[in-house]
Amino acid sequence: MNREEQVLFGMRELFERHGYRRFEMSKFEEYDFYAENRSFLSSENILTYTGLDGKLLALKPDVTLSIVKNTKGCYGSPERVYYNENVYRARKGDKEYREIMQAGLEYIGDIDTYATLEVLLLAGRSLELIDSGYILDISHMGLLAGLLEETGLGPAKQKEILTAVREKNVHELRAACAEQDVAPETAESLAFLAGIYGGLKETLPAVRKLCRGGRMEKAYEELSELCRCLEECGVSGHVNLDFSIVNDMDYYNGIIFQGFINGIPSGILSGGRYDNLVHKLGKQADAIGFAVYLDLLERFATEKKEFDTDVLLIYGDGDSPAAVAAEVRRLTDGGERVMAVRTEPRDVRFRRRLTMKDGEARK
Amino acid sequence: MTDGWINIALPKGRLGEKAYDIFESIGYGCPEIRESSRKLIFENAENGVRYFWVKPSDVAVYVERGAADVGVVGKDILEEKGFDIYELLDLGIGKCRMAVAGIKGSRPDPELTLRVATKFPNIARRYYRQKSREIDIIKLHGSIEIAPILGMSDVIVDIVETGTTLRENDLEVFEEIFPISARLIANRVSYKFKNGPLRAMCEKIAERI
Numbered sequence: 001m002n003r004e005e006q007v008l009f010g011m012r013e014l015f016e017r018h019g020y021r022r023f024e025m026s027k028f029e030e031y032d033f034y035a036e037n038r039s040f041l042s043s044e045n046i047l048t049y050t051g052l053d054g055k056l057l058a059l060k061p062d063v064t065l066s067i068v069k070n071t072k073g074c075y076g077s078p079e080r081v082y083y084n085e086n087v088y089r090a091r092k093g094d095k096e097y098r099e100i101m102q103a104g105l106e107y108i109g110d111i112d113t114y115a116t117l118e119v120l121l122l123a124g125r126s127l128e129l130i131d132s133g134y135i136l137d138i139s140h141m142g143l144l145a146g147l148l149e150e151t152g153l154g155p156a157k158q159k160e161i162l163t164a165v166r167e168k169n170v171h172e173l174r175a176a177c178a179e180q181d182v183a184p185e186t187a188e189s190l191a192f193l194a195g196i197y198g199g200l201k202e203t204l205p206a207v208r209k210l211c212r213g214g215r216m217e218k219a220y221e222e223l224s225e226l227c228r229c230l231e232e233c234g235v236s237g238h239v240n241l242d243f244s245i246v247n248d249m250d251y252y253n254g255i256i257f258q259g260f261i262n263g264i265p266s267g268i269l270s271g272g273r274y275d276n277l278v279h280k281l282g283k284q285a286d287a288i289g290f291a292v293y294l295d296l297l298e299r300f301a302t303e304k305k306e307f308d309t310d311v312l313l314i315y316g317d318g319d320s321p322a323a324v325a326a327e328v329r330r331l332t333d334g335g336e337r338v339m340a341v342r343t344e345p346r347d348v349r350f351r352r353r354l355t356m357k358d359g360e361a362r363k
Numbered sequence: 364m365t366d367g368w369i370n371i372a373l374p375k376g377r378l379g380e381k382a383y384d385i386f387e388s389i390g391y392g393c394p395e396i397r398e399s400s401r402k403l404i405f406e407n408a409e410n411g412v413r414y415f416w417v418k419p420s421d422v423a424v425y426v427e428r429g430a431a432d433v434g435v436v437g438k439d440i441l442e443e444k445g446f447d448i449y450e451l452l453d454l455g456i457g458k459c460r461m462a463v464a465g466i467k468g469s470r471p472d473p474e475l476t477l478r479v480a481t482k483f484p485n486i487a488r489r490y491y492r493q494k495s496r497e498i499d500i501i502k503l504h505g506s507i508e509i510a511p512i513l514g515m516s517d518v519i520v521d522i523v524e525t526g527t528t529l530r531e532n533d534l535e536v537f538e539e540i541f542p543i544s545a546r547l548i549a550n551r552v553s554y555k556f557k558n559g560p561l562r563a564m565c566e567k568i569a570e571r572i
């Protein structure tokens with residue numbers, strides 16, 4: 001098994017043990033479905049084709065939308081589902097579509113602190129399956145949304161500010177606020193929020209001071225309660241606060257988070273609370289979930305293979321095929337990789353070379 | 364990226380040298396870098412920094428992909444391509460501006476599609492979309508100033524530093540799009556795993572500028 005498969009296997013087992021059932025879905029959806037929810041998708045590009053009945057279909061660029069569409073979605077009866085699926089989209093800057101392997105879970109129903117904690121802990125454990133040196137960054141959309149509301153700016157200008165927050169670009173954030181006559185107090189709070197990075201204990205008290213108004217207070221309460229729980233569960237060493245995680249506000253609300261592995265240059269896990277999406281699709285429920293981008297593991301911690309095989313076993317016309325097979329079996333049972341050949345191939349790197357003689361592999 | 368080093372991508376040329384001066388002045392020097400002119404990678408084991416000289420427009424690529432933890436890059440390049448990185452500081456060096464320029468005294472006919480020659484098609488497109496102006500982009504790789512002189516374009520969108528090149532070719536700035544300076548950028552994941560050292564570095568630089 002390669003790394004991707006090992007991690008995937010581990011994640012499936014982990015999710016099933018926690019009562020999540022596998023969600024199987026079709027490879028495509030009607031294009032209109034994605035077109036209506038375009039801003040939820042991380043990429044604008046959708047791979048489409050015409051179905052046999054002339055309808056425009058799309059290879060799914062995202063799994064969450066399909067799950068939410070197909071869920072019962074009602075308060076009072078939570079649904080836990082997980083998936084591992086290929087999705088098709090172009091990464092930013094790419095000129096071609098890619099097949100991206102994703103695995104993740106969704107919790108749909110009433111989301112209380114326990115539900116949020118469960119999802120965050122499972123996110124942490126999924127990352128741990130990849131590498132013990134992981135980081136899980138969390139943020140709360142309510143704080144940023146509260147401050148943005150305070151600026152009184154229109155959507156286009158808010159977007160500009162969000163981009164600066166996302167880039168931790170404090171100098172441009174200040175400049176943009178000054179240009180738009182945002183109250184200096186609000187501008188400084190935004191700049192402070194963008195710059196925050198660190199452990200829960202060190203950063204939370206500073207966040208507390210920023211909170212003005214009901215929306216931010218509520219967000220802070222949620223965040224600090226969750227942080228307390230994470231601490232009690234003994235994982236707070238891996239968790240940092242970072243408000244530069246920004247997701248689309250039309251869909252996400254509440255806690256959002258991202259996971260990182262030392263050695264993989266971009267985020268490998270992404271998730272959050274997305275009640276707004278569920279409500280938009282007409283369901284009576286709240287939801288939280290995350291996805292892990294397993295394709296990013298391809299180049300992670302793969303040992304460079306020095307040899308193509310451990311043993312090159314040479315046999316000739318006189319050797320019994322059954323005897324060769326028996327020797328191959330003996331060597332592979334001993335944990336070695338074996339390649340049985342008639343003549344030495346030119347481009348195969350091997351650790352040692354054995355030759356069949358009298359029904360045995362010898363030096 | 365995973366090692367204890369801080370990997371810094373610098374743009375080859377004058378801007379990179381100025382940026383190196385800043386790093387050196389805050390204790391991240393690597394004396395060897397001043398000696399050789401052909402080598403591309405320099406290390407100083409004492410303070411754990413490693414420098415790469417790369418093509419200016421590639422700095423952000425090295426940073427985005429994590430080959431470098433931080434880098435120094437002009438705002439023009441960040442605006443043109445768009446990278447998934449943190450922009451931590453405005454270094455205040457390499458100052459110039461992105462501007463629209465054309466032949467002195469001329470004014471493009473507002474009824475015609477504006478022909479724009481530029482090395483920065485995305486910036487030009489975004490700027491004119493905001494103004495709802497129909498344009499025809501002519502992508503060039505250098506000596507942009509010739510395009511309006513030969514009548515191939517109505518205006519150019521390009522970097523203007525002192526304006527000498529424009530003046531000598533009888534061109535002038537029509538509009539300014541945005542000011543440019545060099546920025547310190549960081550890989551999003553490096554910033555998390557090397558947060559302490561990177562933040563200390565930023566603070567020292569911020570004090571200097």
